[in-house]
Amino acid sequence: MNIKIIGVGKLKEKYFKAGIAEYAKRLGRYCKFEIVEVPDEKAPESLSQAEMDEVMAKEGERILDKIKDREYVYALAIKGKERSSEEFAKEINKLTTYGHSDITFVIGGSLGLSPAVLKRADAQISFGRFTLPHQLMRLVLSEQIYRAFTIINGLPYHK
Numbered sequence: 145m146n147i148k149i150i151g152v153g154k155l156k157e158k159y160f161k162a163g164i165a166e167y168a169k170r171l172g173r174y175c176k177f178e179i180v181e182v183p184d185e186k187a188p189e190s191l192s193q194a195e196m197d198e199v200m201a202k203e204g205e206r207i208l209d210k211i212k213d214r215e216y217v218y219a220l221a222i223k224g225k226e227r228s229s230e231e232f233a234k235e236i237n238k239l240t241t242y243g244h245s246d247i248t249f250v251i252g253g254s255l256g257l258s259p260a261v262l263k264r265a266d267a268q269i270s271f272g273r274f275t276l277p278h279q280l281m282r283l284v285l286s287e288q289i290y291r292a293f294t295i296i297n298g299l300p301y302h303k
């Protein structure tokens with residue numbers, strides 16, 4: 145099974161990289177895990193709404209270029225649906241049981257995801273109403289995907 149996270153911009157901070165590398169290593173037992181980075185657009189503070197929409201649209205096109213038709217896509221969105229870790233694990237298990245072997249998660253850039261990306265998504269996941277930095281979101285999501293596999297496989301990691 146293939147799990148892909150698409151993120152906007154390069155991850156620079158060593159501590160995020162180290163955390164993600166740890167979960168990527170652990171996930172190697174359960175799936176082919178990859179993180180795909182697409183270039184971000186400059187988004188200075190002074191942008192108008194139209195300019196912000198353009199930034200999201202451009203980043204969105206780059207994200208959509210990395211998604212194939214067969215992929216089941218989760219968009220990470222603050223206003224999406226919240227789940228518990230157990231519910232998420234059940235959902236992943238069900239998707240694989242019903243033949244989805246390519247699952248892709250999309251995290252927006254500093255301004256968020258474009259309407260086109262949200263439209264392509266098969267489901268939206270919210271990690272609550274807090275706004276998390278997109279780099280940190282990659283780490284938190286990697287951990288939750290790992291947690292889901294430990295739940296599916298009955299390992300004692302999840303309490």
Ligand SMILES: C[S@@+](CC[C@H](N)C(=O)[O-])C[C@H]1O[C@@H](n2cnc3c(N)ncnc32)[C@H](O)[C@@H]1O
Pocket residue numbers: 219220221222250251252253254255256257269270271272273274275276277278281
């Ligand atoms: C800095 S946030 C963008 C904030 C933007 N105002 C928005 O509402 O999307 C960057 C990305 O991280 C992800 N993200 C941040 N907090 C999240 C949360 N609580 N739940 C789900 N995704 C989140 C989303 O993919 C978002 O597009």
